[in-house]
Amino acid sequence: MLGIAVLLGSGVTAGVLFAVALSVLPALFAMETGTYVYAHKLLGRNWDPTMPVVVLTSTLLAAWLALIADDGTAQLLFAAAAVLLLGVSAVSHLCNVPINRRVKAVDNPDELPADWQDPRPLWRRWHLLRTLLAVIALALNAAAVTVI
Structure with a gap:
């Protein structure tokens, strides 16, 4: 059951970030x-x-x-996914x-103020980084779930 929940959460995360990168960002630009x-x-x-939660x-x-997986490979995959998802949160909180x-x-x-600098290019770079981290985390969670 926890495997399904982690796939659902990491899938929603990767999916939302991917959709923003694919459609919303080009529209904003x-x-x-x-x-x-x-x-x-x-x-x-x-x-x-919603998304931070x-x-x-x-x-x-x-x-x-x-921590609770019996299989060593699953433990490593879940741990790596957790680190990457923490990276998604860090990039979001500290950069975007x-x-x-x-x-x-x-x-x-x-x-707009005279000194206004368009944030879109910088925001896009940070967003693409967190999207990549989220997609890799989803793949790792999916691999881990298949191992347990």
């Missing part, structure tokens, strides 16, 4: 800056606290499974969230 800021604010409304729960499940806060702090997207 196609927008004028003011429109992007407005859209970014709208898109970010429901991610918190999903990612951290999946991390804890993978770590727990690493500060950028999100900066965008959300803009009062009027039509009148």
